[in-house]
Amino acid sequence: MAVYAIVLAGGAGTRFWPASRSSRPKQLLPLASGKETLLAATVRRIAPLVPPSNVVVSTGVHLMEATRAALSDAMGVTFLAEPVPRNTAPCIAWAAATLYARNPQAVCMVLPSDHFIAAEDAYIATVARALDAARNGHLTMIGIKPTRPETGFGYIEIGSPVDSTDEAFAVQRFVEKPTRERAEEYLASGRFLWNAGMFFFQARTMVEAVRAHLPEVARGIDAIVSGESTVEEVFPTMPGISIDHGVMEKAANVAVVPGDFGWSDLGTWESIWELLPKDGDGNVLPGESIAIDAHRNLVWDRGASPRTYAIVGVNDLVVVETGDAVLIVPRSRSQDVRLVVEQLRATGKRT
């Protein structure tokens, strides 16, 4: 059964301003290292299992040009352009139906395009296990083994093994973002995994699940795939709903495969600092930098014209420079970058 990847690249994150902009969201940035965008890394990373010609990238119409440019090295990728954002369920349903029409035997995976994975071999091995469960008819997720009592993620409680391999488990329940106290219980119990938004299924299984649980979405997608209506006509009429709420939490044949491969959702500049290699004082700095009595800072500048940075006597700061904008914020307040974007929007500025 041929394997396909549906890469979700429609995100419009605001937490990496000014590096991320409405026209250049997080997945189109080389946030992890070097010059490879997170999107390109996602396609490159899965290549041992899915050739680019079996990759479908879903994004918004306004991001299509920049998204194609970011994947110019990946020959044969298919692009789906959403005319308006409708969360993940309509998008995944559309891609699954499209692949089902292309190949009724298709086995699919859904991958976010803006995450980081440190241990790529372990990742590929975990994906292979999840694909096995998908081939056995399960709507399968990868759940990340938690490393801290994170309150920003959804959790998945694992149930009994779904087969004799002891690699895939039934889902006992889905839990929304927990309190700190609850998150610490989950971490200690060993029975909870982070929902990382990775899904694995036969195209047929997903098409059937959408028909069963989201009939309104299924009718719209049918109309698009049959050519009866255009995506521009149908998509705006769709409900905005996540695949988690719309399908996974309702379906009976759901499984989860635990994964442990240095995953990070790269939520804020703080997580970028955590990820990147540091000098002896804990600083992440561009090449031409001078740090004097400065510790644990992140200076982010991937601009075309190199600058000399001199940081003297400052600690735990994030500095982001993009030529037309500069952000300075303590690492511990990285999440407040959204306040900047809100204020820019409120005053009618470009974001």
Added chain:
Amino acid sequence: MAVYAIVLAGGAGTRFWPASRSSRPKQLLPLASGKETLLAATVRRIAPLVPPSNVVVSTGVHLMEATRAALSDAMGVTFLAEPVPRNTAPCIAWAAATLYARNPQAVCMVLPSDHFIAAEDAYIATVARALDAARNGHLTMIGIKPTRPETGFGYIEIGSPVDSTDEAFAVQRFVEKPTRERAEEYLASGRFLWNAGMFFFQARTMVEAVRAHLPEVARGIDAIVSGESTVEEVFPTMPGISIDHGVMEKAANVAVVPGDFGWSDLGTWESIWELLPKDGDGNVLPGESIAIDAHRNLVWDRGASPRTYAIVGVNDLVVVETGDAVLIVPRSRSQDVRLVVEQLRATGKRT
């Protein structure tokens, strides 16, 4: 007696890096406000007493082009180019001898080009008093009434009035940079003034004083002014000595006129922050800026391409951006900018 101004513009300050560079020192920057360089402000400010055609600007050969450009609006200014720096005595002696040759009745003032003066009318009135004392044959200085126990300046202790006007005083003694304790005594006594490097004299008086106290310098300058030797031949052979040490501290006919006109030597970025108008949170920011929970910061960017600055949750920082370099330092450590310049020089980088 015609009045001339000798403006000292050869300084190569390092404390305003990255705005100041070896090719664009402090006096060529618009540090006080708007787009007027400190040098242009110096010439403009004295214009009620000295027309530009009576202004002599002394600078280094390597700064000549940039210095002329900064004064392109001041028609008729004369420039003297020092082939090598030799502190202030040879430079002032050369300018005084040049003006004496031009007009044996010349009355001269020596003005630093990199200071700030808030109350320009009071400044002009003080300069007029100092010129009166100079016409009476005194080597005259303006001494600034101290406002704090500053340990970075030299002090002048005032003696008895030199005439019946009670506006100019003999100098009791010159004091080098004092200890903090001593500086507090000076401030409390009311008898000490800051040496601001402003001198007033008849050209003839200075030529004679140099001949008496710095005969080696006098011989060299005579050779230049007579055309016997070139400045390129003579200047490198001169001793590097200040007019304070070389002449003022030795001469008998020295006077000081107290001044109180909002003077600042603009020593560091901290003093620029003190000077400039602030928003309600004490920030000095470029026009397109967003400050969230940020207080008492200075963001300096006078570049051609405007940037949006977002500062979130940071206090008392100096941020300087020049397109090719960025400095970030706490205001209280502004003086450590020299460490950056030292490190750049030590690694063979341009400064």
